[in-house]
Amino acid sequence: MRKTRVRFAPSPTGPLHMGGVRTALYNYLVAKKAGGDFILRIEDTDSHRFVPGAEEYIIESLRWCGIVPDEGLDASGRLAEVPDERNPHAPYRQSQRRGIYRKYAEQLVEAGCAYYAFDTAEELEKERAAAESAGQTFIYNAATRGTLRNSLNMDAAEVARLLEERTDWTVRFKMPVNTVVAMDDLIRGHIEVNTDTLDDKVLWKRADELPTYHLANIVDDHLMEITQVIRGEEWLPSLPLHYLLYAAFGWERPEFAHLPLLLKPVGNGKLSKRDGDKMGFPVFPLQWTAPDGQVSRGYREDGYFPDAFVNLLAMLGWNPGTEQEIFSMEELIQAFSLDKVGKSGAKFNPDKAKWFNKEYLRMRSDEELASLFMPILKENGVEAPEGTVREIVALIKERATFVSDFWNISWYLFKAPAEYVEKDAAKFWKPENVEMAHEALLNTESAEAMEEYIRGREWPIGKVMNCIRLALTGSSSGLAIADIMRFIGREEVLNRFHRAEERL
Numbered sequence: 001m002r003k004t005r006v007r008f009a010p011s012p013t014g015p016l017h018m019g020g021v022r023t024a025l026y027n028y029l030v031a032k033k034a035g036g037d038f039i040l041r042i043e044d045t046d047s048h049r050f051v052p053g054a055e056e057y058i059i060e061s062l063r064w065c066g067i068v069p070d071e072g073l074d075a076s077g078r079l080a081e082v083p084d085e086r087n088p089h090a091p092y093r094q095s096q097r098r099g100i101y102r103k104y105a106e107q108l109v110e111a112g113c114a115y116y117a118f119d120t121a122e123e124l125e126k127e128r129a130a131a132e133s134a135g136q137t138f139i140y141n142a143a144t145r146g147t148l149r150n151s152l153n154m155d156a157a158e159v160a161r162l163l164e165e166r167t168d169w170t171v172r173f174k175m176p177v178n179t180v181v182a183m184d185d186l187i188r189g190h191i192e193v194n195t196d197t198l199d200d201k202v203l204w205k206r207a208d209e210l211p212t213y214h215l216a217n218i219v220d221d222h223l224m225e226i227t228q229v230i231r232g233e234e235w236l237p238s239l240p241l242h243y244l245l246y247a248a249f250g251w252e253r254p255e256f257a258h259l260p261l262l263l264k265p266v267g268n269g270k271l272s273k274r275d276g277d278k279m280g281f282p283v284f285p286l287q288w289t290a291p292d293g294q295v296s297r298g299y300r301e302d303g304y305f306p307d308a309f310v311n312l313l314a315m316l317g318w319n320p321g322t323e324q325e326i327f328s329m330e331e332l333i334q335a336f337s338l339d340k341v342g343k344s345g346a347k348f349n350p351d352k353a354k355w356f357n358k359e360y361l362r363m364r365s366d367e368e369l370a371s372l373f374m375p376i377l378k379e380n381g382v383e384a385p386e387g388t389v390r391e392i393v394a395l396i397k398e399r400a401t402f403v404s405d406f407w408n409i410s411w412y413l414f415k416a417p418a419e420y421v422e423k424d425a426a427k428f429w430k431p432e433n434v435e436m437a438h439e440a441l442l443n444t445e446s447a448e449a450m451e452e453y454i455r456g457r458e459w460p461i462g463k464v465m466n467c468i469r470l471a472l473t474g475s476s477s478g479l480a481i482a483d484i485m486r487f488i489g490r491e492e493v494l495n496r497f498h499r500a501e502e503r504l
């Protein structure tokens with residue numbers, strides 16, 4: 001049996017969508033479960049779609065998620081460019097492998113599975129326009145290739161001359177006529193497609209001496225000994241061509257798994273950045289600043305923990321078959337299998353995403369959370385001893401979804417309110433309540449004693465307590481009064497109460 005080798009092969013055309021991270025994750029889980037290799041390869045043969053910074057973004061996103069490639073990165077964490085023991089197939093950037101592909105394209109021509117095409121862009125445009133005006137779509141395939149400018153319709157001398165003289169020719173795959181391609185997908189099952197619905201795809205271009213995605217992808221998967229291709233559903237239409245390419249080369253084919261799409265939270269269709277902007281959630285792992293300066297939010301910058309993000313991604317399309325929802329990476333590696341990945345799209349639920357982060361926040365130690373809260377306190381001009389911050393974090397972490405919520409939940413433990421919520425004041429700051437609260441505060445030493453005092457007199461406990469809370473926090477909501485009093489101390493309680501008496 002061949003060693004399991006899978007790859008994540010993104011194109012650096014922009015920031016990695018969360019669906020792309022999920023693809024990387026599922027590949028990683030399959031590799032680790034089988035004790036195999038996870039390879040990172042950058043597919044950048046389409047120079048028109050290249051976006052500066054995208055490759056670094058992809059690498060940083062994987063690093064943040066803890067998805068560590070076995071192959072593809074050098075010791076400094078950049079894409080490996082020279083082969084060594086760890087990276088025997090370097091370079092892993094296809095534009096740097098350009099010298100490899102031409103001979104494979106020519107091999108297919110020699111075998112009669114591909115041909116040289118000399119049609120200029122203008123000529124093809126004319127064909128398209130003519131077909132369109134006749135109410136049809138132009139397809140370069142068996143129906144049309146006989147009348148087009150290619151090596152199938154020319155003598156050898158003419159072909160040789162054009163190959164020499166022209167620099168804009170391509171190699172096209174010669175799609176077989178009326179043939180059923182029978183395919184098996186690990187997720188979608190058996191699929192059959194008739195080749196008459198397909199076109200003669202360009203495989204290699206003389207103009208930039210680069211392969212197209214299809215050729216580069218197949219050649220590299222073969223050379224890198226990939227055993228399973230796990231990728232997004234949008235690549236399913238390419239599968240018949242890929243099957244035929246493997247057959248044409250006479251190479252052993254990897255297995256294929258096409259992952260279901262991530263769908264919008266409401267309605268139908270693919271989850272897009274616009275849905276995120278509209279509903280206020282990120283669709284990218286990390287914040288991204290586009291070349292035009294536009295900033296897109298990221299899970300990391302929004303305050304998600306990487307392990308929470310990985311967990312929520314894992315559950316988008318995969319079902320462990322049990323009630324368990326919280327999985328560490330190690331547990332995912334143990335539990336994951338492609339046969340539990342669904343065929344239909346996975347609806348993204350932003351509230352569920354938050355739920356995951358809340359769960360992960362609760363699982364963090366008070367020490368760690370305190371160390372994350374300290375810099376936020378500093379930003380707000382608060383210096384507090386680490387031990388106190390730890391105690392406060394322990395008290396409030398159940399109420400928070402993100403560490404950034406801590407301040408909103410607990411600021412009044414660090415400073416007195418500067419103002420009071422008008423509507424709460426109108427409701428609770430009544431002379432009779434203030435009088436009772438005042439007496440209770442002055443005559444007791446602790447919150448417990450104070451409560452007892454109020455009850456003993458059969459005063460309305462809710463009204464009196466809310467009156468005190470208003471003085472301490474500026475509103476009628478917040479942490480338990482006993483906790484607030486314990487943290488700020490009796491003296492500060494009395495100070496705040498007197499301040500409220502003066503101001504309200």
Ligand code: GLU
Nearest residue numbers: 009010011043217231235
């Ligand atoms: N370069 C393709 C992408 O951007 C890879 C598809 C595949 O995995 O074959 O997704």
